[in-house]
Amino acid sequence: AQSVSQHNHHVILSEAASLELGCNYSYGGTVNLFWYVQYPGQHLQLLLKYFSGDPLVKGIKGFEAEFIKSKFSFNLRKPSVQWSDTAEYFCAVRGSNDYKLSFGAGTTVTVRA
């Protein structure tokens, strides 16, 4: 069975600070990896995804994530956060031939102006 672990439950930052959210997964095969964001009162949106190729993927809104296969990790980063980045962030994984996603518990990010 696949599982996803997000290390931080709640992160509080000031604007312009750098952000890194950890994500580790457990799965016995080739995976596709995702980061989703849920802004207050809104639905889940895809930030970025990794299927294959360059392990450093860039997403929307200045986010990027690095897939490190040996560490089973897919950490999310943003060099300089804005107040509008306040949201809930979810890491998700699925087998490469599967539709079903397994989500991490989520990390609440609060950016103070």
Add this chain to the structure above:
Amino acid sequence: GAVVSQHPSRVICKSGTSVKIECRSLDFQATTMFWYRQFPKQSLMLMATSNEGSKATYEQGVEKDKFLINHASLTLSTLTVTSAHPEDSSFYICSAVGQSSYEQYFGPGTRLTVT
């Protein structure tokens, strides 16, 4: 982009009644839809996979007789919470997968409160 809608966005019902939640893919055909449940400050838990024209596949621990899923067309799946109880109060989210993509597109969710 692909848009998924849910109706209603919020519903309050009395214990013992049934509630139907609709999930629609507005600008694409979805052969597969998923239903999730999200508790406050927790992750999305997959409840079931809904395939057009066939029976839904439920995850372990999810009562199929309580959470009835119908995927009658390529753009509509419904989740009916039967004989609702206060413990069924939650945020229910659907997602849809297009015919040409593996990517899931999420609906805005439905907040169910059972009194």
